Amino acid sequence: MSRDRSSYSALLASFAFAVGAFALSGPASAQQDPGVRGGPPGAGGPLPNLITCGVNPGCGQAFFTAAQVFFTSVFSVTGGIDDGAALGVTNGGPGLGPRFNLNQCAGCHAQPAAGGTSPRVNPQVAIATLHGANNVVPPFITKNGPVREARFVLNPDGTPDGQVHELYVISGRSDAPGCDIEQEDFPAAIAANNVIYRIPTPTFGLGLVEGISDLNLVTAFNSNQALKSQLGVSGHFNINPDDGTITRFGWKAQEKSLLMFSGQAYLVEMGVTNELFPNKRDNETTPSCQFNVLPEDMTIFGTQDPVSPPTGSTASDFSTGIVNFSTFMRLSAPPTPVTSASASAVRGSVVFNNIGCQACHVTQQQTAVNGLAFLNSSSNCPPTPAGSSASCEVTLNPYSDFAVHNMGYGLADRVTQGVANGQEFRSAPLWGIGQRIFFLHDGRTTDLVQAILDHASPQSEANAVINNYNLLPPQSKQDLLDFLRSL
Ligand code: HEC
Ligand code: HEC
Structure with a gap:
């Protein structure tokens, strides 16, 4: 179902105030993707705090x-x-x-x-x-x-x-x-x-993604329901036919x-x-x-x-x-963002939330309460008296709801996998995006701006959010791009 563009205007009015403040500072030049972040790879190593085994602590x-x-x-x-x-x-x-x-x-x-x-x-x-x-x-x-x-x-x-x-x-x-x-x-x-x-x-970091309970995925998915319905975003999980649990890996989860x-x-x-x-x-x-x-x-x-x-x-x-x-x-650690983000990147994280990117790219997820067997239980999951609730969760920032969304004609690949149809894709986890070269499921672009614009096409759930993006003042767009490249 295509969406009526006029219904976005009320919503945009509420964002205009939030982004307006940023428009005052900064030049009105065309925004651009700062490109692949240099420096050491912020990924590839093991999780800290891995399991130790008696005589073999390593x-x-x-x-x-x-x-x-x-x-x-x-x-x-x-x-x-x-x-x-x-x-x-x-x-x-x-x-x-x-x-x-x-x-x-x-x-x-x-x-x-x-x-x-x-x-x-x-x-x-x-x-x-x-x-x-x-x-x-x-x-x-x-x-x-x-x-x-x-x-x-x-x-x-x-x-x-x-x-x-x-x-x-x-x-x-x-x-x-x-x-x-x-x-x-x-x-x-x-x-x-x-x-x-x-x-x-x-x-990177996919052991933690395996460790998110279905309940936590559903809770995170439902927690921004009001925002989603304002923005015309829906989505659903892909399901394993064998056991009925949520599947989460691959472009269509x-x-x-x-x-x-x-x-x-x-x-x-x-x-x-x-x-x-x-x-x-x-x-x-x-x-x-x-x-x-x-x-x-x-x-x-x-x-x-x-x-x-x-x-x-x-x-x-x-x-x-x-x-x-x-x-x-x-056992691999999630990608790490820059240690000290620029002022622009910090402002960009606010823009990310204000215009509704996090309707799909959910910032934070949590692993199941009963802990992860491959982590060192004594520091990750402190022993507690029987009956009390242990705190074993690991919080991660994958920037994904791990659900699939209709991305419209523009991104459609006409292939159905599980219950994800030819127009549906998993909200791509954005952690580590600062050091990636190619974007979108088929690698059609190396330009973050293009990757964002390509979210919009007839029937895409992201149309209202991308409309919000298009209406941003240039400096706020730049802040958003700087934020993404800091991840
Ligand atoms: C020829 C290139 C190629 C090789 C070789 C390859 N992969 Fe991949 N890998 C891909 C592609 C393409 C995808 C995305 C597939 C999709 O979702 O349709 C992928 C996705 C994945 C994912 C999903 C990650 C996520 O975000 O959900 C895992 C896990 C993975 N590969 C593991 C492996 C392992 C293990 C090997 C070696 C046995 C391997 N791959 C070899 C191309 C490759
Ligand atoms: C309706 C859900 C939805 C919204 C809203 C949304 N995205 Fe996405 N995003 C996706 C999906 C699904 C993909 C993967 C699409 C594909 O590859 O075909 C994606 C891919 C991306 C990619 C490329 C990632 C990669 O690994 O190649 C970037 C960057 C991105 N989104 C940024 C944003 C930003 C910034 C916003 C806000 C302006 C946004 N997205 C809003 C669902 C969404």
Whole structure:
């Protein structure tokens, strides 16, 4: 349902006073995105206060460090090629292909540190022809453009598809002799308007996001209901059909947990079969392209330390790749904003709230009251006498309600995931946005101003808020942009 623009005016009148004060100071020049914040990456390290284990007080930190190695390690078809060496990282082992998007989690999740988002130089160009492969780089992949995965909207018979179609095949690679499957015909799919794109989302701090109880998500969602109805914002949660709980990961909040995401990414992005996704996507159709016993990632059955040399974390050594990936993300700290924000950025945080950005980008969330098992319970969750309420919550500032909203024709991707339809997306968490290069689900812009303006289009729930933004005096717009780049 499109919204009547005239109904915004009453609401805007109430904001005019709030922002008016800022208009007096500052030049009336055009506002602009200050660009990617320089300085050290404010992300990539472990949570403070990780679990300690009796005789091994460093166990939490050690598992994080070892799991980080898995996340950055590089895979080949049979494990025989060590492509990690050139990057100074570990050889991940076998499992790449037959179809894949890249050979390393941290290749896509790279900026501003391993675990993050799309790097400045897209590794999907070089990998197309690595080790003799003869893939053609699709037109939507460029050296200085974002990392992308592609989904097809419809199957050839016209029924909904929505699945990831990998960019590349292993045919021609020196470690895939005899494999001759062909790459998807992306130019044809593009000509048929049948391809949509997704860029990587950052994985920092996601253990805390897993730890938010459904009740707390619903409470935060309902707490700004009056503001939402004033602004024409609605939204709803995506739900896991298996257990009825709220799903929260991915651009449409389509995925339940970090373990689920790891299992799926391992198979879909790289081709590596694992205990959650034990079958190759085209197992029987390409016998000449199968080189390993499955699943390629498997719990260690032996009693001997499988890793040589050991990583320093027994828990990591005996865990599967997908457990290691999820542990790295679960134990990682949220991105940190600048330590001392500029006066403009401080004013911008007020603008953010005044014009209604936080109707969707909810500033604060809280983890469940019963604490998080991977945190040190003695300092995180002080022991209390039985019957009294322990205070174990962690407060986080993800700037998301983790709900999905109708973003209109302009952002629509025509793909349904769970109960999120082709126009609905999760309010993108804005923590760490100061150090991200590409914006929106398909990475269509590097300019924060454009990212904000693209929220508005017919049927978008964000139209009233973006109208408020458009009516801001230039200095207030600049303050808002400075605030976002301080995160
Ligand atoms: C080819 C690039 C690529 C590779 C390789 C890759 N990812 Fe991703 N990742 C993406 C994209 C694209 C998305 C967004 C997917 C979506 O929501 O449609 C994503 C999203 C995620 C998310 C969701 C984060 C959030 O904000 O909810 C997690 C978790 C994740 N990836 C983990 C992994 C792990 C673990 C690996 C390695 C096994 C991996 N990814 C490898 C591209 C990649
Ligand atoms: C109706 C809910 C809603 C409102 C209101 C809203 N946003 Fe968003 N925002 C979203 C959604 C959903 C996305 C992801 C859309 C996509 O990628 O297609 C998003 C994405 C973004 C992004 C890009 C993030 C990324 O990771 O690429 C920025 C920046 C942003 N919003 C800032 C703002 C600002 C500033 C305001 C206020 C002027 C605002 N938003 C208001 C829902 C909202």
